[in-house]
Amino acid sequence: MIEGKVWKYGDDVNTDVIFAGKYTYKPMTPAEMAEHALEDLDPTFAKGVKPGDIIVAGTNFGCGSSREQAATCIKAAGVAAVIAVSFSRLFFRNAINEGLPVVELAGGTSMIAKDDKVQIDFEKGVVTHKGKEYRFPALPKEVLAILNDGGLIPHVKRALAKT
Amino acid sequence: MGLTFAQKVLAKKAGLSSVAVGQIVDIEPDYCMSHDNTAAIAKTFAKFGVEKVKNPERFVIVLDHTVPASTEEYAKGHKEIREFVEKQGIKAFYDAGVGICHQVLPEMGYALPGSLIVGSDSHTTAYGALGAFSAGVGRSEMAALYATSKIWLKTPASFKVQVEGKLTEPITSKDLVLKIIGDIGADGALYKSVEFAGEAVEAMSLSARLVLSNMAAEMGAKNGYCAPDKKTFAFLEGRAVAEYTPVYPDPDAEYERILTYDALQLGPQVAKPHTVDNVCPVEDVEGTKIHQALIGTCTNGRLEDLRLAARHLEGKKVAKGVRMLVLPASQEILIEALRAGLVEIFARAGALVLSPGCGPCLGAHQGVLAAGEVCISTANRNFQGRMGSNEAATYLASPATVAASAVAGVITDPRKARRGGGA
CATH class of the missing domain: 3.30.499.10 (Aconitase, domain 3)
Known part of the structure; x- marks a missing residue:
């Protein structure tokens, strides 16, 4: 169970505004990436984000490029989870692989506003906002296993160690 | 089923006889x-x-x-x-x-x-x-x-x-x-x-x-x-x-x-800034001033794209104030374009023919945009800030629309543009 303060965004938040193309082939540490997180969408985010904050957005979050830094920079900024109505499939995979929990609230996120508090119970599959509960489907077990290992790198390391 | x-x-x-959705x-x-x-x-x-x-x-x-x-x-x-x-x-x-x-x-x-x-x-x-x-x-x-x-x-x-x-x-x-x-x-x-x-x-x-x-x-x-x-x-x-x-x-x-x-009902389409689904018929944006025109990328940098663009550029000049960039998608295409005389058509029209690659599509190099500039491109993405400045704008279109626009200096319906070659 986690609880965090909300950063709220709209539909189709794309990878270029999350992590600009001009940075994608520059070697950077996750901490350096975090300084540019959401730079072209919300210049106040990188400075204002606190560990444990939660991003809440509309449909198709993370659409566009396959660049994994879009997930890395959000995770490195301290964001505990991203809640969206839907995710682009590449962002979804990258987030899981980076150990960043993603929650799909298909019914909508319009009731949640910036600076609201939300709780996420991953085991029960429930988001709580202003005393109301919103259910989300559990991740498939194969996907959950990656997330629970802290991302794909530790997950594959574990699997390789077993063989 | x-x-x-x-x-x-x-x-x-997966070595299975069938798989279900999901x-x-x-x-x-x-x-x-x-x-x-x-x-x-x-x-x-x-x-x-x-x-x-x-x-x-x-x-x-x-x-x-x-x-x-x-x-x-x-x-x-x-x-x-x-x-x-x-x-x-x-x-x-x-x-x-x-x-x-x-x-x-x-x-x-x-x-x-x-x-x-x-x-x-x-x-x-x-x-x-x-x-x-x-x-x-x-x-x-x-x-x-x-x-x-x-x-x-x-x-x-x-x-x-x-x-x-x-x-x-x-x-x-x-x-x-x-x-x-x-x-x-x-x-x-x-x-x-x-x-x-x-x-x-x-x-x-x-x-x-x-x-x-x-x-x-x-x-x-x-x-x-x-x-x-x-x-x-x-x-x-x-x-x-x-x-x-x-x-x-x-x-x-x-x-x-x-x-x-129905393909027969279709006219030229343009995706307006800053999302690919912000699409309209070209008529809705005709006359929009451009500063850069890009033919190329993994979407439209193939020989038939270059041919189509060349038909609008032959014997013409790229409009004053417009940089036109042409990037063949591969060396093989570059060679075919050279043989077909397309590279000369582009160069005579005042276009910059660049080496095969992704180039300015992702704003990395070879023609990034300054604040306030507008590009019309054959690429697949027009997200804000992608091609350079956060205050630049990119329109997406076909090679015909991009080439016709480069000649006119404004977004142009390729059906109305007078083709080159003395026609």
Whole structure:
């Protein structure tokens, strides 16, 4: 169970505004990436984000490029989870692989506003906002296993160690 | 009930008789593609503590995004990649200038009908034009593939886009796919396998189909398939690196949605800033002043695109105040364009013919935009800030619309533009 303060965004938040193309082939540490997180969408985010904050957005979050830094920079900024109505499939995979929990609230996120508090119970599959509960489907077990290992790198390391 | 293309390929690769929509399968892709991001992937791979890439013959690496290197950092990345492929015995390495990955894989015969390809690039969907199942993956996943050769994929539900009629110049598959994306939205086919079919698709060249499959990524699709046919097989003659077995959907396959279009009703389409689904007929934006015009990218940098552009530029000059950039998608295309006299037409018109590569599409180099500038491009993405300044704007269109606009200096309907060649 986690609880965090909300950063709220709209539909189709794309990878270029999350992590600009001009940075994608520059070697950077996750901490350096975090300084540019959401730079072209919300210049106040990188400075204002606190560990444990939660991003809440509309449909198709993370659409566009396959660049994994879009997930890395959000995770490195301290964001505990991203809640969206839907995710682009590449962002979804990258987030899981980076150990960043993603929650799909298909019914909508319009009731949640910036600076609201939300709780996420991953085991029960429930988001709580202003005393109301919103259910989300559990991740498939194969996907959950990656997330629970802290991302794909530790997950594959574990699997390789077993063989 | 029959099976879709996606179900059949994933079942075949998983060694199962069939797979259901939503079913997760562990598979070994036939080929895995990465580009300039291989430098970062190699660093991640090192974290596994595995010395050697498993099955190096399954990896294809193409340098295209920042070639030739414009900064010391890019040059360092390229150097690390050259050392990595040498050390790992990866033979399918295409260095700066061979072309853009999504053109190189078809040209070099890796993108085969019925094959399964993943790439650490979102437009990996392109190879569906040759009947492959191909999807983008992330960098960590590519590193994991180096170590294990395996990846999990969820079986997607399928859409069918049925296009009747025939496209006639100057209307192209770019106009068609922009129209579809405008109608269904940037998430309209999120996580779906999209099958393009109908007489208009059958009549299309492979180059035109590559535009559809490439842009399937811009409707959120996992892959975009066109049924392989005689044109596909003829193209692959002498190129295919392996034998292949085409895979076709069953006639009674189950589609979540079927969209129908009539190619004859279609006019030139333009995607306005700053999203690919912000599409309108060209008439709505005619007269918009432009500062840069770009012909090229993995979407529209093929010979027929260059030919179409050249027909609007022959004997003309690019308008004052406009930079026109032409980037052939590969060296092979550059050579064909030279032979066909197209490069001279571009140069005489005052266009800059640049080396094969991704160039300014992602704002890395070779023609980035300043604040307040407007570009019309044949690329596949027009997100805010992508091509340079956050205060620049990019319109997406077909090669005909881009070339006609470059001559006029404003966005122009290619049906109204007077063609070159003294006509």
